[in-house]
Amino acid sequence: MDRRIQKSRQAIMNAFMRLMSEKDFESMTVNQIAEEANVNRGTVYLHFTDKYDLLDQCMEVQINQLLRNCMPEEGLVHLTSKTALQRTFEYLEQHASFYSIMLTSKGSAVFRNQMETLFRQSLSEHLDSINLDRKLNKDITVQFLSSAGVGVLEWWITHSMPYPASVMVEQFWNLLDRIQLQMFE
Amino acid sequence: MDRRIQKSRQAIMNAFMRLMSEKDFESMTVNQIAEEANVNRGTVYLHFTDKYDLLDQCMEVQINQLLRNCMPEEGLVHLTSKTALQRTFEYLEQHASFYSIMLTSKGSAVFRNQMETLFRQSLSEHLDSINLDRKLNKDITVQFLSSAGVGVLEWWITHSMPYPASVMVEQFWNLLDRIQLQMFE
DNA sequence: GCCCGGTTGTTGATTTTTCAACAGAGAGCT
DNA sequence: AGCTCTCTGTTGAAAAATCAACAACCGGGC
Known part of the structure; x- marks a missing residue:
């Protein structure tokens, strides 16, 4: 797997998990996750269908x-x-x-x-x-x-x-x- | 500045500083820095002329x-x-x-x-x-x-x-x- | 009802990074 | 001397990420 993919996925998942310990899942937005991960919002969508998919994959x-x-x-x-x-x-x-x-x-x-x-x-x-x-x-x-x-x-x-x-x-x-x-x- | 550039430079500099605390500068290779930073060797050269330039910029x-x-x-x-x-x-x-x-x-x-x-x-x-x-x-x-x-x-x-x-x-x-x-x- | 702001999902063009490969240089070994 | 290995600096093509923009939707306020 291309290292860029690995890095992006890792960053997104780590950010998601950090946010999960501070926020309610339902009120969390994909934009917040992207910002926390320091990736473009589109990148989140490249790897995950939505935040539910992100949770599942995590x-x-x-x-x-x-x-x-x-x-x-x-x-x-x-x-x-x-x-x-x-x-x-x-x-x-x-x-x-x-x-x-x-x-x-x-x-x-x-x-x-x-x-x-x-x-x-x-x-x-x-x-x-x-x-x-x-x-x-x-x-x-x-x-x-x-x-x-x-x-x-x-x-x-x-x-x-x-x-x-x-x-x-x-x-x-x-x-x-x-x-x-x-x-x- | 594009976030990719920021991320790459940051990763490279951080890796360099980590290696500096473990290795002799002269024996350090650009390849080692790239591996430590988890970036392609070519990426190091995109941002820094050589390891001396990296040291200066750091x-x-x-x-x-x-x-x-x-x-x-x-x-x-x-x-x-x-x-x-x-x-x-x-x-x-x-x-x-x-x-x-x-x-x-x-x-x-x-x-x-x-x-x-x-x-x-x-x-x-x-x-x-x-x-x-x-x-x-x-x-x-x-x-x-x-x-x-x-x-x-x-x-x-x-x-x-x-x-x-x-x-x-x-x-x-x-x-x-x-x-x-x-x-x- | 309408309006506004925020979020979602997507698109297209561009940029950056990746990877593999190459040529050259230097050091060590036979 | 020649050979091998490692590292450097570079190149070109492809892939991934970026950014801005758009349309649609939802919820809240008037």
């Missing part, structure tokens, strides 16, 4: 960084592995202000969607490795648990992380373990 | 900032005024590392030239306001005192500011006062 970049940080090595993030879970919570704790702002001021679905996808994959594989009670529908079970997982995660962030990451991991793990015991055939 | 920018900071208000800097002298020394003290590096690692004459010009102006006006002994040639006297002033200033910077700014101001002022008494008719 979230995606950040989540990709989260994932890259939480990966044990080359491979997928398994949120059903305690280590990966630990890393995820700790990373989120360290970037608390960003996620807090992004999740509270505007209902971007990017975070939820991406985290749910992750939970779904991990849980799907996990349930494949145990003997799921035949009376339970796998898809519904996976969705149930994913939603619960993401719900807790979002709650923790939007409520200013009332407990340290370590406590969250412990509780999460505990719940998963106990629920799992009820699913054996 | 010095000029910084000295202009020094002057802007030391001006009492709209007007000229009078280095024969104690207030202006105080401000100058204090500013230099606060930017010690920059000036120290710039004056020690490469013999750029920009600082010396500009400061001498300043001293000359101030002293010239100052001597106009007193009755200079007729036996003294004004131009020679002005040059004598300017050189002395700049010499002390440079010595202070290149010797890591052995005394606080306040001491330097006091001594400077004292010397100027005593020497002046010897010049009356």
